[in-house]
Amino acid sequence: MLKKSLIVVFWLVIWQLASLLIHNNIMLAGPVNTIVALKRMILTGEYWHSITFSAVRIMGGFFIGSIIGILLAWLSYREKYVEDVLKPFITTLKAIPVASFVIILLIWAGNKILSLYVSALVVVPLLYLNTLSGLKSTDPKLLEMAEVFRMPMRRKLLYIYLPSLYPFWNSSLQAALGMAWKSGVAAEVIGQPLGSVGNGLYQSKIYLETADLFAWTITIILTALILEKLMLAVLGKCIKT
Template identity: 30%
Template sequence: MKKRSLITIVILLILWIVSGEMINNPIKLPSFFDVAERMFELAKSAIFYEAFAYTLARSFFGLLLALFIGVLLGICSGISRKFEEYFEPIYTILKSIPNVSYILIVLIWTNSKIATCVIGFMVMFPMTYANTLSGMKSIENKYLDLMRIYPVRKTYKIFKVYLPLISHYIYASFSNGLGLTFKVGIMAEILGSVSPGMGRQFQLCRINVDMIGIFAWTIWLIVFLIVFESLLKLIENRLLKYKETD
């Protein structure tokens, strides 16, 4: 972590500690020390890991499905102008629907546990499709001209030419998408009372007016997303170094 970022975090923690002592009301602003204690208690409980695992699995499945279909249709639109024009109204509608509408509609239409995966897919699909299409349109003409001169099978074009050239766009969809899918998935779990999952734990904290628990779960979620993004960044840097030395 950069030095300036660490300084900012320390300042925020100091402000939280001071504000908590001044307000002295655990409902309005829980004490930093109470929240830290609850976080350690959660880390020692099996419910904590079970909730994280289930929410992550549901979100990850929805994201992977969105990546697969979004990349597939994005490549089709990049190859065929007619296909892009036919699909444009569907894409415009999907990207314009608010996330909360997705959540409510899907929860009514489907089983609450399946709904979390479906909602993750619906939220991430427009982004994945748009990124893939942008990647396809960014491919230099020299590669397209070369394939016209030396015709190859469509499967070869997709796996050996298009996917490697747009891999950066697909990676961006994945790295930016998991955090968003995870958060939207938790919202769906809360509204659908899905158990087990992080949303269920937030719901229980709300019912019990347990602000310390809400803060503890929220900070653990932030920590998870920061660690995950750091791992993805590390993987990206390793891949870039590998490509440079290849």
């Protein structure tokens, strides 16, 4: 813990020294200015409204994308032809740049819940591929045992599939959550829905408020981190490993 704190302090000092050296708050705001900006923002209602606005949409998209990815993976696991049919779709979804998604969806659906759609689409292939790998790696001997004892599907899920999926979900959900936030905020910066974190970031850029920009960035990182820890704690509680 002490070692970690010292490393953080070391990089904060480097950041502060760099900003003092450059001596231009537009080019590089230092940690002190950023914390001052963050403190000023925290005291406003708009700040909390923006976080809620973005978190609800991005996390909503993350959950919807996760559920779709998991359900599609289950169908592919049960029926090989579903996997074959979905393969080009998933590969395309993985390859499409986020910016293209954002612009297409902006035309189709407007900017109000753009970040929800974008984060869902980014999450689907990741959860699909990892869930499918997890299901395929389930111990066939345990599945055979379940077949002999005629374990109902609900019990097979709880006792055999979920523990097998846990390591795959643990890593893919972390990655998916990070990607959902990055793409969701990028969508907000492009789509400019009023009262969003992305909109806050964009305003900072317009007015060359680099300290505000950094403060928003720290906000995004911290929010994503807290939600990630929360999600992993819930996952760990629900699945016995």
